[in-house]
Amino acid sequence: MRDIDRSVGAVLGSAAGDALGAPFEFGFPGVFRERFPDGVGELCGGGGWDPGEATDDTQMAVLVGESLLEQGGVDLPDLFDRFRRWAAADPKDIGLQTEQVLLGGDPWDLAAALHFQVNGRAAGNGSLMRASTSAVYFASRGRVETMDAARRISGLTHGDGAAWEGTAILHELIRVALLGEDPVAAVPATLAEVDAAHRERWSTVLAPGWHPDDATEFNGAVWPCLGSAVWALRTTGSFEEALAAAVDLGGDTDTVAAVTGMLAGAVYGAGAIPVRWTSSLHVPLPGFDDRVLRADDLRELATALASGPAA
Numbered sequence: 001m002r003d004i005d006r007s008v009g010a011v012l013g014s015a016a017g018d019a020l021g022a023p024f025e026f027g028f029p030g031v032f033r034e035r036f037p038d039g040v041g042e043l044c045g046g047g048g049w050d051p052g053e054a055t056d057d058t059q060m061a062v063l064v065g066e067s068l069l070e071q072g073g074v075d076l077p078d079l080f081d082r083f084r085r086w087a088a089a090d091p092k093d094i095g096l097q098t099e100q101v102l103l104g105g106d107p108w109d110l111a112a113a114l115h116f117q118v119n120g121r122a123a124g125n126g127s128l129m130r131a132s133t134s135a136v137y138f139a140s141r142g143r144v145e146t147m148d149a150a151r152r153i154s155g156l157t158h159g160d161g162a163a164w165e166g167t168a169i170l171h172e173l174i175r176v177a178l179l180g181e182d183p184v185a186a187v188p189a190t191l192a193e194v195d196a197a198h199r200e201r202w203s204t205v206l207a208p209g210w211h212p213d214d215a216t217e218f219n220g221a222v223w224p225c226l227g228s229a230v231w232a233l234r235t236t237g238s239f240e241e242a243l244a245a246a247v248d249l250g251g252d253t254d255t256v257a258a259v260t261g262m263l264a265g266a267v268y269g270a271g272a273i274p275v276r277w278t279s280s281l282h283v284p285l286p287g288f289d290d291r292v293l294r295a296d297d298l299r300e301l302a303t304a305l306a307s308g309p310a311a
C-alpha cells in the first residue's frame with residue numbers, strides 16, 4: 001500500500017532539493033559543506049535565486065502534474081503546449097536542449113527527434129528533473145506502465161533513448177520506494193527492464209561501487225545525474241544528509257538534488273523534510289498568470305496525483 005506521505009515526499013522533496021541546490025549550480029565540489037560546516041544546510045538563495053525559490057526542474061514537474069490531472073493521463077500535445085507557453089515566458093532558467101526543442105518551431109511529435117538528428121547529443125538530465133509528479137501518478141499502474149509513461153514524457157524533449165531509459169528507471173525506483181520498499185535493492189530488477197542497447201551504460205553508473213568521481217561526463221548528463229542521486233541515497237541515512245551529499249558534488253546541483261530529493265522524499269516521507277525548508281519554498285510559474293505555488297500547493301498536487309489515472 002502506497003502512503004500519501006511518501007507521494008508528497010517525492011514531489012515536495014524534489015522541489016526542496018531544487019531550491020537547496022540552485023544557488024550552488026556550476027560550483028565546485030565541496031562548496032556546500034564549506035558554506036554549512038555543521039551539516040545543517042539552508043535554502044540560502046544566491047546566484048539570482050531568492051531563498052526557497054525553485055527552478056525550472058520543479059516548474060516543469062508542476063506542468064507535467066497539472067497536465068496529467070486535467071487531461072486524465074498522458075496527453076503529449078497538451079504537455080508540449082504547456083511547456084512551450086512556459087518556455088516562451090522567459091523562465092529564469094531553462095535547459096539548453098529543452099529550450100531548443102520547445103522554441104524551435106517544430107511540432108510536438110517531431111521536435112525532439114529533429115533536435116537529436118541535427119545535434120547528435122540529447123542525453124541531458126532535463127527529463128529526469130521533472131519526473132516527480134509523473135512518477136507519483138503512474139506508481140499505482142505497476143512497473144511496465146510507469147516505465148513506459150516515463151519514456152513517452154521524456155521523449156517529448158529528449159531524442160536520445162538514454163534519457164528515456166534513465167527516466168524510466170527513476171519512475172520505477174520511485175514506485176518501489178512509495179511501496180515502502182528499498183529502491184536501491186530494486187536496481188538490478190529494474191535494469192533488467194531497460195532497453196538492451198542502453199543497459200550496460202546504466203548498469204555502470206548504478207552499480208553498488210560506483211562513485212560520482214567515476215563519472216565520464218558532467219553531471220548535467222543523464223547517466224551521472226541519476227547515478228549520483230542513487231549514490232547519495234545509498235551512502236546516507238536521512239533525507240537531509242542525502243540532499244547535502246548531492247549538492248556538495250557541485251556541477252548541476254539543483255537537478256542532481258531535485259532527483260535525489262524525489263527518491264529520498266519517497267523513501268523517508270514528507271515528514272522527513274525540514275520545516276525550515278518547506279516554509280520558504282516557492283515555485284514561480286512563468287506563463288501561467290504569475291502563479292506562485294507554495295509547499296501546501298505542492299502537497300495538494302501530490303495528493304491528487306497519488307490517486308493515479310482512473311482505472
Ligand SMILES: [Mg+2]
Pocket residue numbers: 055056057093254255
Ligand atoms: Mg534548474
